[in-house]
Structure formats: C-alpha cells, structure tokens
Amino acid sequence: SAVISQKPSRDICQRGTSLTIQCQVDSQVTMMFWYRQQPGQSLTLIATANQGSEATYESGFVIDKFPISRPNLTFSTLTVSNMSPEDSSIYLCSVAVRRTNTGELFFGEGSRLTVL
Amino acid sequence: DAKTTQPTSMDCAEGRAANLPCNHSTISGNEYVYWYRQIHSQGPQYIIHGLKNNETNEMASLIITEDRKSSTLILPHATLRDTAVYYCIVRGDSGAGSYQLTFGKGTKLSVIP
Numbered sequence: 001s002a003v004i005s006q007k008p009s010r011d012i013c014q015r016g017t018s019l020t021i022q023c024q025v026d027s028q029v030t031m032m033f034w035y036r037q038q039p040g041q042s043l044t045l046i047a048t049a050n051q052g053s054e055a056t057y058e059s060g061f062v063i064d065k066f067p068i069s070r071p072n073l074t075f076s077t078l079t080v081s082n083m084s085p086e087d088s089s090i091y092l093c094s095v096a097v098r099r100t101n102t103g104e105l106f107f108g109e110g111s112r113l114t115v116l
Numbered sequence: 117d118a119k120t121t122q123p124t125s126m127d128c129a130e131g132r133a134a135n136l137p138c139n140h141s142t143i144s145g146n147e148y149v150y151w152y153r154q155i156h157s158q159g160p161q162y163i164i165h166g167l168k169n170n171e172t173n174e175m176a177s178l179i180i181t182e183d184r185k186s187s188t189l190i191l192p193h194a195t196l197r198d199t200a201v202y203y204c205i206v207r208g209d210s211g212a213g214s215y216q217l218t219f220g221k222g223t224k225l226s227v228i229p
Contacts, residue, residue: 004159033216042203043160043219092159094217103148105217107159 002027002097004108012114013083020079021111023093028073031096034066037110038089046091049076083115120204125224128198134191136223138204141185147208149180150217151189153200160203160219163189194227201225 003026013019023032032049047055047068055068070076080087090110097106121139128134140149150165164171164178166187171178177190191198203222 035219042221043217045216045218048216094159103165104150104162105160106162109159 002029002095002106004093004095004106006093006108006111008111009109010112010114012116014116015084017083018079018081019083019113020077021091021093023076023078023108025074025095027097029095029097032070032076033094033105034068034076034078035092035094035107036089037092043092046078049078080113083113085115088113088115120206120220122202122204122220122223124221125226127226127228128191128194130196130227130229131193134189134194134198134225134227136189136191136202136204136225137186138189139186140204140206143184143206144208147206149178149184149187150205150207151176151178152203152205152217152219153198154203154222155197155200163202194225196227196229199225199227 005024007022011019034046035043036046037043045058046061046066047057049055049068049070051070051073065081067079078091090112092110093108094105119142148165148167151163152160153163154160164173164176166178166180168180168184178187180187201222201224203219205217
C-alpha cells in the first residue's frame, strides 16, 4: 500500500485568496490524481498530475483555477486560486502504486477547505 | 467507462451479511468491476475488484453474474465500522487512463446495532 499525507488537513480561507494543498507519498508512484468532493456529493476527478509536465485536466476544470505541480514521483501540489464559497470542498490526492498489479488507487485523507 | 446503478441506501443488522448490489448492464469485455468505500471524513478505501470470476479477500466477496451485467459485494459479518458509502465502479484495465476512477453516488450502508 501507499501512505499519503495531505497538508493542510483543513483550512478556512477568505474569498479571493489562493491556497496550495500538498500531497506527499511514501513511495514512488506511477500516477497521481486530484479529486474534489463537494458537500454531500461524490468525488469528481479534477486532473491527472504528470511528472515534469503540465497536468491533464478533466472537462470543467482549468489550469488557471487549479494549477498543479508534480516535480517528482512522490510529491504533488494543487492550488485553488481566487477562491469563492463554491470552492468549499474536500480535495483528495490519489495515487496508483507502481508495484501493485491490482490497479487499485490509494487516497489521502483529504483537505477540507471552507471559503468564507 | 460503463455506467453503474446502485441503491441510494441500505441498512444491515450488525453481525449479519451485507449484500450490496450494483447494475452495470453496459459493461464491456475488458472492463473490471471495482468496489471502494468511504467512511465518513476519510478518503475512499479500495475493497475488491474482479473481471468475470467471483473474488474474495479479507474484507469482502464479489459475486459477478455470468453475463457480467450486475454484481454484488458481500460483507460477510457486518460491523458498525462498516458503516460507509460504498461505490461500485467499472473501468478498463489497459493504458494510463485505466487508473482513473469515475465515482457515482454509491450506496450508503448503515450497520445497525
């Protein structure tokens, strides 16, 4: 398995500000993803974090709003830019581990953001 | 990836088997059935997956019908800690895109003392 640490675990932010969420994994992983879970809703994929290149965004998500970095195989950041109350969600980092052959994804505990 | 249909919620008595159904009538030949669960305030947790044969691990059993259009996740002896939202997900298993998961609304399982 993979141990995923996300920081911050929760934060309260002011409208118009930006916040960067960090995802650190304890082993090298092939794929890293960022998901959003709005209150009472299921998870929605934001993007795939690609090492050393621009992230691949899903429909409805853009780089200007959710810039993502992945400088190496164990670390990624997601920034939520120019936040509004609609961005209040749990943001989750997810990884696929190279050594497993089950194809399972591991998830962090999430970062709960509240935008006032 | 094929769409899945699950009941919105289910109750199960503690100690009894919990049987969670999932319909995936448009599943294609190379698509697997995955089950994850999300306990309140935690990230999703992998449970089990299968292609066409029934599967069992330490957490659960997965029964897939012969035509693969539906499946059932079985928690043999449900405990209060199994209270969670259970997601049935169908996805292909080839190429980089196969790692992505598309989550539906899932089934909220409540285990009752």
